[in-house]
Amino acid sequence: MGDRRGGARPPRGGVVFIAVGTPSRRGDGHADLSYVYTAAREIAAALDGFTVIITKSTVPVGTGDEVDRIIRETRPDADFAVVSNPEFLREGAAIQDFKHPDRIVAGADEDRARNVFAEIYRPLYLNKAPILYTSRRTAELIKYAANAFLATKIAFINEMADLAEEVGADVQDVARGIGLDNRIGSKFLHAGPGFGGSCFPKDTRALLQTAHDYEVPLRIIEAVIAANDIRKRAMARKVSAAFGGALRGKTIALLGLTFKPNTDDIREAPSIPLITALQDMGALVRAFDPVGMEHAKAILPDVVYCDGPYSCADGADGVVIVTEWEQFRALDFNLMKQRMACPLLVDLRNIYSSDEMERHGFLYVGIGRKVPSHALRL
Ligand code: UGA
DSSP states (O other), X not given: OOOTTXXXXXXXXXXXXXXXXXXXXXXXXXXXXXXXHHHHHHXXXXXXXXXXXXXXXXXXXXXXXXXXXXXXXXXXTOOEEXXXXXXXXXXXXXXXXXXXXXXXXXXXXXXXXXXXXXXXXXXXXHTTOOEEEEOHHHHHHHHXXXXXXXXXXXXXXXHHHHHHHHHTOOHHHHHHHHHTSTTTOSTTOOOOSOOOSSXXXXXHHHHHHHHHHTTOOOHHHHHHHHHHHHHHHHHHHHHHHHTTTOOTTOEEEEEOOSSSSSOOOOTTOTHHHHHXXXXXXXXXXXXXXXXTHHHHHHHOTTSEEOSSHHHHHTTOSEEEEOSOOGGGTTOOHHHHHHHOSSOEEEETTOOSOHHHHHHTTOEEEOSSSOOOHHHHTO
């Protein structure tokens, strides 16, 4: 922002974005705001002319007020406004999400700040992305509510998957059947091994902490967090059952370590508790991930890391797909079968179907589909 006409004099004022990390504080799940507050102090020292300070970091309700207070305390003379502008970018799709957002949320309590904000976002607004102006506290809550709602959809469909397995239904058809209802929507209804990453687990916990601070019960979010934790642990039992209940001495080839495709991030990835539990049950774990292995090696040292899906399958008693990387969607199953000791596929992302895999001569176990009785007899 600033003076577009250029000239020798540097523009005064302008816009400063705060986009620092807010990791979970060790011990209590609260968001650690020390980086935000440090940034606020640094900004305060440099303020010159009317400045809009826009917080993009995911911060609990009331943080904008605190940033405001810190700056006002440090620089009582300064002319500024603090705006909350939560981001909804997904890892691995950030540029696309930035250019084509569903909405832009601006929590600004005064008109001057709104005008500057509108000017900054004009190119995206021209692209028809609606800007929703709210109070600052509301914008802060919108961010957590969005992530918590998406996490709830996933936890919900994962529970439906468990039920589908027992009653002989197919969860993917259930997801389609409900998702076609526009009031529900089809997105974030893919059953899997549980959500991970640096956002949903952290933000649901932080939302719960805020609710505790204000003594407001959030039973649904509590249940989502608990259901997701339980689910991640249950995946090892699912794999074990597919192997007939005995894993000691078995070799398992695990495809995908990251919490989702197109990222090297393994934070809170379902692969971590899964591998640890499989090893505890006596299995030897081989693994391949297109980009996540470096990070995984640091926390999962006792895994045999391989350079591709086929070498990973060498001598394995079964393959488990944990992350739906594009390159796992069209595997050559003849080749896989030749290299494996036993043609068993446990597909925790439902990227294949049992009919297709049976044609390849594989025993197949997916998520939320009736478990074939032959898998249990292995
Ligand atoms: C998430 C939100 O989608 C973004 O809008 C938000 O900006 C971001 O958090 C954030 O707060 O910074 P991200 O964590 O990158 O983005 O990943 P998602 O694509 O949302 O996936 C999260 C987890 O849910 C992954 O483990 C994924 O496998 C799982 N998931 C997602 C499912 O199990 N099923 C689904 O249908 C969708």
